[in-house]
Amino acid sequence: MKIEGVIFKEGEIPKRLFKVVSGTVRETRNKTYHDLKAGDYVALLEYFTGLPLEEDIIAIDESEIADVSWEEEYTDIIKKTVELRKIIYQTSIDVENIVLEDFEFENVDLDEYLDQVEALLTLSAGELPDDKNEAIKMIQQLEDDKLITKVNLVRRFLEKFPQETVGARLLIETAAKVYIILNDKFLAKALLKKVLLYFPRELEYCYEALKALEGIYKDEGNILWRRFNKTSKVIEVMIRGNN
Amino acid sequence: METIDFSPGDIIIKNGEKGDYVYIIKSGNVKSKVGSYECTLSEREPDIFGLEALIDEVYTETCTAVNQVKVIKCSVNEFLEIYAKTDLGKKALESFIKRTAKALGWI
Numbered sequence: 165m166k167i168e169g170v171i172f173k174e175g176e177i178p179k180r181l182f183k184v185v186s187g188t189v190r191e192t193r194n195k196t197y198h199d200l201k202a203g204d205y206v207a208l209l210e211y212f213t214g215l216p217l218e219e220d221i222i223a224i225d226e227s228e229i230a231d232v233s234w235e236e237e238y239t240d241i242i243k244k245t246v247e248l249r250k251i252i253y254q255t256s257i258d259v260e261n262i263v264l265e266d267f268e269f270e271n272v273d274l275d276e277y278l279d280q281v282e283a284l285l286t287l288s289a290g291e292l293p294d295d296k297n298e299a300i301k302m303i304q305q306l307e308d309d310k311l312i313t314k315v316n317l318v319r320r321f322l323e324k325f326p327q328e329t330v331g332a333r334l335l336i337e338t339a340a341k342v343y344i345i346l347n348d349k350f351l352a353k354a355l356l357k358k359v360l361l362y363f364p365r366e367l368e369y370c371y372e373a374l375k376a377l378e379g380i381y382k383d384e385g386n387i388l389w390r391r392f393n394k395t396s397k398v399i400e401v402m403i404r405g406n407n
Numbered sequence: 408m409e410t411i412d413f414s415p416g417d418i419i420i421k422n423g424e425k426g427d428y429v430y431i432i433k434s435g436n437v438k439s440k441v442g443s444y445e446c447t448l449s450e451r452e453p454d455i456f457g458l459e460a461l462i463d464e465v466y467t468e469t470c471t472a473v474n475q476v477k478v479i480k481c482s483v484n485e486f487l488e489i490y491a492k493t494d495l496g497k498k499a500l501e502s503f504i505k506r507t508a509k510a511l512g513w514i
Contacts, residue, residue: 249467
């Protein structure tokens with residue numbers, strides 16, 4: 165059946181099991197989104213446990229869902245649950261046994277992306293002054309309607325002054341504007357991940373970037389927010405230790 | 408299918424290890440650990456663990472005997488043919504999903 169909008173209402177205990185055929189269905193539990201795609205089951209937890217739904221479950225774009233029986237779907241339900249469990253392990257960090265992998269994030273191909281954007285828009289960010297303070301001034305004076313140019317200048321600033329920690333501040337501030345004004349999650353995430361890659365010893369900035377990443381991933385219903393949440397907690401402990 | 412005994416502290420299944428059996432608790436208590444979430448499974452429900460074997464996946468939790476434990480050890484075919492589509496099979500799914508939701512912090 166094709167549907168857009170509410171599938172199950174808050175407080176309802178689902179009596180039917182639906183499987184997503186196409187589109188996106190959003191579940192919210194504990195104030196966190198979880199977006200379901202083709203092959204996922206709607207309200208699986210509440211259907212089996214009889215717990216009432218915390219919030220409405222909605223198809224956020226035109227979706228198709230199919231009424232299925234748990235008996236027929238037995239092993240597929242286990243597969244989907246095991247996928248969720250794997251996410252638990254991928255996004256968990258054992259604070260007492262941190263390994264380098266815990267700090268590895270998705271690859272950042274920001275430079276390639278910006279090259280493409282520049283080529284498309286034939287943007288020219290111009291040359292940055294050799295004087296650091298002049299360069300910062302130039303970046304900060306750019307209006308919000310030239311955000312992509314600003315992003316390019318921040319990128320050039322990092323290339324030109326890699327040791328300057330003000331670069332981390334510029335990345336975080338620019339990421340926030342990109343997210344709020346352009347609503348470009350990909351670019352905002354890439355800028356924030358650059359903070360972690362370029363300034364791993366600047367714990368306060370890393371913490372700020374991780375919290376912002378957590379928020380963006382939560383907003384898009386991506387369960388990887390857990391990873392950034394856990395890592396930020398580790399960094400918070402390290403910052404407290406340093407103080 | 409056979410009934411086997413475990414002593415306190417014995418690890419019955421281990422997260423990350425491949426196994427070919429599903430276990431139904433007949434008596435005693437078993438501690439289950441999924442991620443950082445821990446709970447106790449018992450014969451009261453009755454509780455079942457090791458469902459990952461049904462899809463040829465590694466186990467995703469570690470289950471340890473808390474006291475003297477008796478379990479029914481079922482092969483994949485035995486469980487699918489005898490239990491999967493019964494109330495017991497449904498209970499197994501319910502418990503498996505609930506432990507997952509708890510570990511995810513959903514409930």
